[in-house]
Amino acid sequence: MTEKSHEIAVADFPILNPEHIQPQDYLRPILGATIYAMVFTLPATLVGLGTGVSVARLLTFQLGVATTIVGMLLISAMVHHFVWWRRLKNHGASAFIAYEDLDMPLEEAFELCLGATTQLPKSKIETFEEGKCIQLRVKGNFWVTVDRMIDIRFQGLGEDKTRVIVDSAFKLTPARTFLISKIWGPKWTPIVFRLDVRKNKQMLAQITDYLRRVPEWNHKYIYGDSFEALNNEKVA
Incomplete structure (x- = not known):
């Protein structure tokens, strides 16, 4: 990352600050x-x-x-x-987040990324906010890996350039999440939920691979429906 992009990331993700945890x-x-x-x-x-x-x-x-x-x-x-x-x-x-710069306006990048995320295996869009973020839930393998929550955030860098930032963390049951957050506290919890770096980096690489191929696609995404090609021809 460049120094500028690193500053943006630290502002959004405090755990990227090496001084985040102090002895006290x-x-x-x-x-x-x-x-x-x-x-x-x-x-x-x-x-x-x-x-x-x-x-x-x-x-x-x-x-x-x-x-x-x-x-x-x-x-x-x-x-x-x-x-x-x-x-x-x-x-x-890069151990905890990934990003990709797309040569397109923010609105177009958001729509195409929204479509790209539906191609991830075992994934489901939980929520999204137009032009700002997409939140995915990716199912784990039963008794082997837990579910994960993927946050995809968008930052406009100019008229025709958009930065897409991907963050991945554990998704546990509400009871376990509550217990961990209450025991560890707000400064430790994000670290506890992100330390399986090998699996985390695999997930980030998989998503950014889709994002790199986004500009090559020729469709738009309509939430709750199928893909539609620009010539109105249905795509499965």
Whole structure:
């Protein structure tokens, strides 16, 4: 990326800033893990109180579980931090996002990219905002890979040039997403959801490959219907 494009990316994606995580930011997952441990041990603690187990034994049990959970999460945070920093240092922004500059106006690029995204296997358009973004959901392989959410954003660079930025992240169940976000906090969560860099880069490469071929296409996309060629001939 050029310096200018890198500045644009960092403004939109804070995790591309090498100083995004500071030492004091470790306090957030530690606090989240502590609260999770208290909630996790609460049913057993209540049962113990009801059956006459001493408070001292219950506190020892809670402390042991909390120490284990906090210790595991702290190690996980250190690993996440190192892997994220190392990959950002070695690969730059391309480890987490991809972009393609198309020689066409923003409106045309958006319409053609909207059509291109329907060609991705196991993909479904969740939402889109005209001329701004497209959000895709790509199904994973059962018990092998999780679903992914693909955000495609558009930036007009002039009359006949548009930058398309692609971001890919895990798509988990609402319950798991809520749990992860509450434990890790807002600064860590984007990193946790994007660290499978090999799969992430495969997905980004697959989408940008479609985008590179967009200008060669001769059709427009009508959402909720089939493709129509410019000469009104139906295309499957």
